[in-house]
Amino acid sequence: MIFIVVQMTIAVIWAAILGLHTRRLVRLTRVIAFAAPHERVLRYRLRRAWFWLGREEFWSAVKHDSLYCSQVSLMLVLLVWGMS
Numbered sequence: 001m002i003f004i005v006v007q008m009t010i011a012v013i014w015a016a017i018l019g020l021h022t023r024r025l026v027r028l029t030r031v032i033a034f035a036a037p038h039e040r041v042l043r044y045r046l047r048r049a050w051f052w053l054g055r056e057e058f059w060s061a062v063k064h065d066s067l068y069c070s071q072v073s074l075m076l077v078l079l080v081w082g083m084s
Contacts, residue, residue: 028052
């Protein structure tokens with residue numbers, strides 16, 4: 001039972017970080033959610049997203065949060081391993 005709870009906790013932590021950084025990328029590219037997806041406008045938005053994916057400002061936060069999630073995941077696994 002505890003193993004399932006730990007697995008779900010790890011999955012939720014990683015999903016939250018993925019959602020957070022996806023939201024951040026959308027905010028940086030200034031994508032309007034309900035705008036008409038014309039080909040020219042869509043190409044412009046994708047170009048902006050590609051621009052931000054190449055910037056260190058975006059990836060520094062992703063690296064930090066990924067390392068933090070890895071650390072929390074490892075701590076949870078070791079905690080469960082020590083309890084069994």
